[in-house]
Amino acid sequence: NAGVMQNPRHLVRRRGQEARLRCSPMKGHSHVYWYRQLPEEGLKFMVYLQKENIIDESGMPKERFSAEFPKEGPSILRIQQVVRGDSAAYFCASSGRDMSPEQYFGPGTRLTVT
Amino acid sequence: AQRVTQPEKLLSVFKGAPVELKCNYSYSGSPELFWYVQYSRQRLQLLLRHISRESIKGFTADLNKGETSFHLKKPFAQEEDSAMYYCALTRDDKIIFGKGTRLHILP
Numbered sequence: 001n002a003g004v005m006q007n008p009r010h011l012v013r014r015r016g017q018e019a020r021l022r023c024s025p026m027k028g029h030s031h032v033y034w035y036r037q038l039p040e041e042g043l044k045f046m047v048y049l050q051k052e053n054i055i056d057e058s059g060m061p062k063e064r065f066s067a068e069f070p071k072e073g074p075s076i077l078r079i080q081q082v083v084r085g086d087s088a089a090y091f092c093a094s095s096g097r098d099m100s101p102e103q104y105f106g107p108g109t110r111l112t113v114t
Numbered sequence: 115a116q117r118v119t120q121p122e123k124l125l126s127v128f129k130g131a132p133v134e135l136k137c138n139y140s141y142s143g144s145p146e147l148f149w150y151v152q153y154s155r156q157r158l159q160l161l162l163r164h165i166s167r168e169s170i171k172g173f174t175a176d177l178n179k180g181e182t183s184f185h186l187k188k189p190f191a192q193e194e195d196s197a198m199y200y201c202a203l204t205r206d207d208k209i210i211f212g213k214g215t216r217l218h219i220l221p
Contacts, residue, residue: 035211040213042200042212042214044211045208091158103209106157
């Protein structure tokens with residue numbers, strides 16, 4: 001079991017471009033969580049998804065950010081029209097059941113906006 | 115508001131000395147608390163949870179509701195304990211993390 005996979009590991013975008021971050025959960029897991037870690041900050045919850053459903057997106061910025069977890073394929077976190085303040089590490093985690101604190105984390109994607 | 119506070123950004127401890135990583139929380143209900151660890155170049159992983167009352171890699175943590183604390187302790191530090199440690203609590207369907215403490219074990 002390869003664990004939670006995220007790609008790309010590093011992503012550089014110019015201001016105004018779109019960033020797409022992918023997350024493949026552990027085999028058998030159907031719950032995906034996205035977190036953001038800004039420089040000098042802890043991880044902050046963004047969104048919780050199950051297959052084809054957004055369960056809780058209370059941590060997502062209201063504009064430019066969206067997430068999906070389709071029936072087939074990885075979960076995608078999309079950031080449109082990126083700004084410098086979006087530069088951060090984005091972590092994905094998965095679990096085998098809902099509201100589980102035993103979330104398994106991916107290695108993260110480091111987004112740099114130039 | 116629910117919050118997890120780790121007052122120390124960096125903690126340096128000599129090998130063999132005791133370790134205590136501080137964590138305080140604010141939560142209106144009955145919290146479930148955890149410690150996560152991230153070793154260099156590895157993924158964040160769950161270290162221990164308060165309800166299991168277990169010792170992992172020599173670390174223990176006791177929930178003190180009176181002081182709203184969940185400090186992580188180890189009696190004798192080892193070099194391989196150097197890592198980033200995050201205290202966290204669960205609320206509804208999400209985990210709220212502290213900012214983390216970097217533990218540096220000195221030889």
